[in-house]
Amino acid sequence: MSKSKDKIRVSFKSSGAAEDVTGSCTVITWGKPERTILVDCGLIQGNQSLLKEYQANNARFSFKEKNVDYVFISHSHSDHTGRLSLLTKRGFNGKIVVPEGNKDIIRELSLDSAKIMLRDAEDLFRRFKKDYPPIYEESDVKNMVTLIKEYPFNEKIKLDDEVTFEFIPSGHIVGAAQLILYIKNGNITRKIAFTGDLGNLRTESYYANKFEPIQNANLLIGECTYANRERSVKAKDREKDLEKIQAFVRDVCVDGNGRILFPSFSLMRSQVMITILYDLFKNDPEFNIPIYVGSPLTCKINKIFDNVLTGKQLEKWQEVCTWDKLIFTSSFEDIETALSKNSPMLFVLSSGMLSGGFSPAVAEKLLPSSKDGIAFVGYSVEGTLAWKIKQKKTKTISINGKQIHSRCKVINLNSFSSHMQRDELCDYYSGGFGTGMYGKIVLQHGNKKDRIGLAADLQELISKRNRTDKVIIANKSTEILL
Incomplete structure (x- = not known):
């Protein structure tokens, strides 16, 4: 041998x-x-x-x-x-x-x-x-x-x-x-x-x-x-990000009557984000804002979670999913209808780097508006649409061949590795x-x-x-x- x-x-x-x-x-x-x-x-x-x-x-x-x-x-x-x-x-x-x-x-x-x-x-x-x-x-x-x-x-x-x-x-x-x-x-x-x-x-x-x-x-x-x-993340970074989310929602939606997009991957990031939003705002009497969660893949993964989670994790997931602020949809028509209302709302949509799914189209709608916002959750690969928007020096962004002026508010949540x-x-x-x-x-x-x-x-x-x-x-x- x-x-x-x-x-x-x-x-x-x-x-x-x-x-x-x-x-x-x-x-x-x-x-x-x-x-x-x-x-x-x-x-x-x-x-x-x-x-x-x-x-x-x-x-x-x-x-x-x-x-x-x-x-x-x-x-x-x-x-x-x-x-x-x-x-x-x-x-x-x-x-x-x-x-x-x-x-x-x-x-x-x-x-x-x-x-x-x-x-x-x-x-x-x-x-x-x-x-x-x-x-x-x-x-x-x-x-x-x-x-x-x-x-x-x-x-x-x-x-x-x-x-x-x-x-x-x-x-x-x-x-x-x-x-x-x-x-x-x-x-x-x-x-x-x-x-x-x-x-x-x-x-x-x-x-x-x-x-x-x-x-x-x-x-x-x-x-x-x-x-x-x-790139290391510390425990206190998560605490700061949670405070940042609360302040951003208050500034953009509650005080400014605007809308926020949380670009999130269909597997795990979307489920984690709606859980965090639930924990932050479930007992907030001022929070009466609909949260649209979607893409066909995200909805399928959500259903799989119902079957693969067990014990306290399943209990938590089911508790989150029954929150009356969440609107789950696999139809982009629902997202377009929501956008046409021009009222405060949150979107948790894939993909996380704006490379596909519903999120690029919603980003296109929100980018030109100074009263709306995008909260990026985690790392973005250089060259992606998400990365380009994060570069604050970039004033014009190309989305689907269209040149969009970047005026919306942007925050980065870096603790979600x-x-x-x-x-x-x-x-x-x-x-x-x-x-x-x-x-x-x-x-x-x-x-x-x-x-x-x-x-x-x-x-x-x-x-x-x-x-x-x-x-x-x-x-x-x-x-x-x-």
Whole structure:
């Protein structure tokens, strides 16, 4: 077993997250005949042209799709699941292993992606007069969903003689997990751990499970989305944001008779925002303002929450949804009718970066009015419409080919990260949560420059704690042998 060809190989060749924060897809191979496992299979997203994004997501995988035995999914976000349907389209027919509560969400997000891909393909044809087939279609999604099987948390499950796994709560979003794989290769079993995306321990995580640390492993593959110190969020930042929301609603709606848009992603951000608005204003006698919550996808996710949440989380969600100020709609006609009234109201609409859904059209209506407002919830990728509006020096914004004067009031709510912050990442990976040794720690799912700084600080902290873990910064040529 000393020869490298006889060892377990962990490869990042097909993973966009090896060099950035999207497109997670780690490949594990071993044995004769060779066996293959994937951990996540996500879309590559970000600040690049439509054509480049199409080419990146439609590129060949570094493996033969039909030879993959299992795909393990950490959580339902599209940068971890969005290429599952492409994998199936190209011949994968194995099992997709997901934490309980994820199957229906993955289905709806993937169907939504298929619609977007069709529009993108049509747009590319118009621009370049060349056929660009959709990366996958709704029929591919439906085939993919038949391969999904849900499994419970905190239970060690044997799939076959060589593969055993366990899902551990990550605290990131509803149903999000870390993954422990036990791979038996001959007479040796290796323990490989994946953090997936980890939850923010500094702020309230509505509807997410509670993070639990993985105790030890031969290899830990860890996310570091918030490796940059400057992006760190403190608990007091959330308190300030809650005060900012109250003041903004009072200024724009109560005193100014205006309207506010909260651009919010359909999964988690929309549900969290309406919960926060409920907690802030449910007992306020002056608050008599309708809140429109919508998009077809958001409404579907809301219904799934009714089925996947349990206990106190379900009680809280049902309590929020019965608030008489909330108006749920999947019809944009309802939004247009509301806008025509020109009276105080709030909108919680997708998408969060104004890249699709109902929010761009509402932003177009509110931007020219100095009495209206937009409250951006969380980070916006550079180059997106949300990012452009946030740049206060920009006086004119282009939306759907129209030049719109930017006069409305704008606030940024920066405490709504659902990722573990830098200091906690260092603490977790260096054993500060009472964990044992990890052997090798591979950092992925983060900006490359930021990962370099995090790796240096992490290795120093590991030494101070008299540990011998080795920190590795992933790239697409990284291959770990176990």
